Amino acid sequence: MDHFAFSMLLLVLLFYCTKTLAQSPAQAPAPAGPTNITKILEKAGQFTSFIRLLSITEVGDQINTQLNNSNQGLTVFAPADNAFSSLKSGTLNSLSDQQKVALVQFHVLPTFLSMSQFQTASNPLRTQAGNSDSGQFPLNVTTSGNQVNVSTGVDDATVANTIYTDNQLAVYQVDKVLLPLSIFGSPAPVPAPSALAKKSPAADAPVSGSDDVPADDSGTIGLAMHGMLMVIPLGVGVLSARWL
Numbered sequence: 001m002d003h004f005a006f007s008m009l010l011l012v013l014l015f016y017c018t019k020t021l022a023q024s025p026a027q028a029p030a031p032a033g034p035t036n037i038t039k040i041l042e043k044a045g046q047f048t049s050f051i052r053l054l055s056i057t058e059v060g061d062q063i064n065t066q067l068n069n070s071n072q073g074l075t076v077f078a079p080a081d082n083a084f085s086s087l088k089s090g091t092l093n094s095l096s097d098q099q100k101v102a103l104v105q106f107h108v109l110p111t112f113l114s115m116s117q118f119q120t121a122s123n124p125l126r127t128q129a130g131n132s133d134s135g136q137f138p139l140n141v142t143t144s145g146n147q148v149n150v151s152t153g154v155d156d157a158t159v160a161n162t163i164y165t166d167n168q169l170a171v172y173q174v175d176k177v178l179l180p181l182s183i184f185g186s187p188a189p190v191p192a193p194s195a196l197a198k199k200s201p202a203a204d205a206p207v208s209g210s211d212d213v214p215a216d217d218s219g220t221i222g223l224a225m226h227g228m229l230m231v232i233p234l235g236v237g238v239l240s241a242r243w244l
């Protein structure tokens, strides 16, 4: 073995030793320098979409600044790339810039919560998106043993694992993008399916042929998501009569 190869071998060994040492107290010391959410997610891998959203909405910078200035800490629910790819296509593109900011902030809690603290958290949790009233940005958590689920009223996600935790910042991987009611839920004035069903036939007279069509969830979600109304086969007659 020549001298160069031997030096390289030493370097590689040294690298792995320091790396192992640095990692050994599991989940302990923060990386050198200020905590950086982007760096944490880059290191974890598989979070390209969420990192991009954090960047274009500048919520990533907000998180880093807040961590530096608050003693409450923060909790971040990070959907992995496969959670984004399982969204209906166009879901993100249909959002305004402001809605994108709210969507990302909805994934951030203004306090540090360890996995066990979820068990005693009271619903609905407040997120950085603000108002947690019903119809706005409520986020509920349910736990069973070590398992934690979060529910938005639109979709349910499972906390898959802990990506990072110190006593200030917790980052958990979730298996779904958390879709807030105020953006993806049904607009408040849409009558509930039961209300439609209970109406007298006379009230539905102008909407001929639609009496038996339930205005199901997909229809109301479609309405909330602009441009997608026409691809929803159910309840179009009802919706167009009432809204267009």
Ligand SMILES: *[C@@H]1O[C@H](CO)[C@@H](O)[C@H](O)[C@H]1NC(C)=O
Residues within 6 Å of the ligand: 036, 037, 038, 039, 042, 064
């Ligand atoms: C955080 O990390 C990202 C990627 O590693 C880097 O581009 C960015 O400048 C860092 N931000 C700060 C405030 O250090």
Ligand SMILES: *[C@@H]1O[C@H](CO)[C@@H](O)[C@H](O)[C@H]1NC(C)=O
Residues within 6 Å of the ligand: 034, 064, 065, 068
């Ligand atoms: C964190 O706070 C310190 C002092 O309060 C400041 O000097 C530093 O620039 C801040 N860093 C970030 C990333 O905000």
Ligand SMILES: *[C@@H]1O[C@H](CO)[C@@H](O)[C@H](O)[C@H]1NC(C)=O
Residues within 6 Å of the ligand: 142, 143, 144, 147, 148, 149, 156, 157, 158
């Ligand atoms: C969490 O969600 C999974 C999958 O939907 C379900 O099987 C499990 O029972 C839920 N657990 C809790 C605590 O809600």
Ligand SMILES: *[C@@H]1O[C@H](CO)[C@@H](O)[C@H](O)[C@H]1NC(C)=O
Residues within 6 Å of the ligand: 123, 124, 138, 139, 140, 151, 152, 153, 154
């Ligand atoms: C969330 O929890 C609150 C309080 O228990 C409840 O009123 C609300 O219906 C729940 N929402 C969802 C979407 O589970």
